[in-house]
Amino acid sequence: MALDEVGTVPWTIKGELILNCNCTVFCPCVVSLGKHPPTEGHCQAWSGIRIDEGQYGDADLSGLNVGLFLEIPGNMGRGNWKAAAFIDDRASEEAYAGLVNIFSGAARGSTGLFGMLVGEFLGAEREQVVFETEGNERRLMVGKKIQGAVVPVEGKDGKDIVVTNTEYWMGPDITVAQATKGRVRAFGRVWDFEGRSAEICQIDWKGPR
Template sequence: MTDQSWAMKGELVLSCNCTVFCPCVLSLGSHPPTEGYCQTWAGFRIDAGHFGETDLSGLNLGLIMEIPGYMSRGNWTAGLFIDKRASVYAVKALTKIFTGKAGGTTSLLSILVGKFLGVEQVPITYETRDRTRVFQIPKIIDGAVTPIPGKDREKDTVITNSEYWIAPEIIVAKSDKSKMRAFGRNWNFAGRSAEICKLDWRGP
């Protein structure tokens, strides 16, 4: 049987339409987004990863999602952007992971996502400039997210020991700029909620 095990380590940056820090993180989906619905994009940087024997290291991804109300109630809409540098095998593997079909950390996506808009393979950059994460997909996403400093101005504000499915530690952040135009959507979330998390996902 072909090896279906997978893992990835790296970082994720997420920008959404919530006016204050996303209540879905703290409530684990039992509280609605501040606007009553969620529109969000996320950028992924895979520092090290594999699906079976397929290497995923060094690739970037983008994901957009719309959630009509409580996160835990499902009926999400999602669309995926995969690094232009990815091989045919990597595209198939990442599509399987990010639709939840590969099991493991992302398995809940197979339950919560009711409509999948498809996959586009495009150039993607994910950079760290000082503390700011800059995520760009030409003509699609133009984002810059900066952590919110704590009482010690040299340190980020961090939520720790969380049961949040993405990661147990979440850096509280804000979008300096956040534009997304794709799949018939046109969003601008500048000044709104954002988060940064370490990726340490695996399956099945």
């Protein structure tokens, strides 16, 4: 693909996203849209995306998984993020290239803000990325680099607590969750966010507009 085509290729991703960060209570970024600082003053997070249906140009993304590494020095909206992507090793060369473009922000559209907010894209790596659901627990395993699991927080009558109708970049409805496991060993970082804030979101992303 010619470089001048990046940012013009139509793409879509439908599926589910999970995220676990170092916030001690539910992530304030969801409702403040990044205007409120993380509870610890900075954000460290891992995320997993299960793609149920997706395409990048002619490349089929359906059935693939992606892991993300995120480090944000302060308020989310102020940028200077560090980010990396772990791409499912089952992806074709075309799908791999498309997913790198999407998660670096180069493909524009729903994830285009990455291009503005990420000051240092640490790169993309092929990895075995496993996204499993058992009962209400979602698990992400990225080789030996990320071992994570999240569960929804129960509200009244045992139903999930959901923050609805937001303008959050991931999607309007965010299920409040908590990590039952949150270990990261990547890029010289060693994190463990078990028991801390997590999110579950049904995603319907597209680009380049």
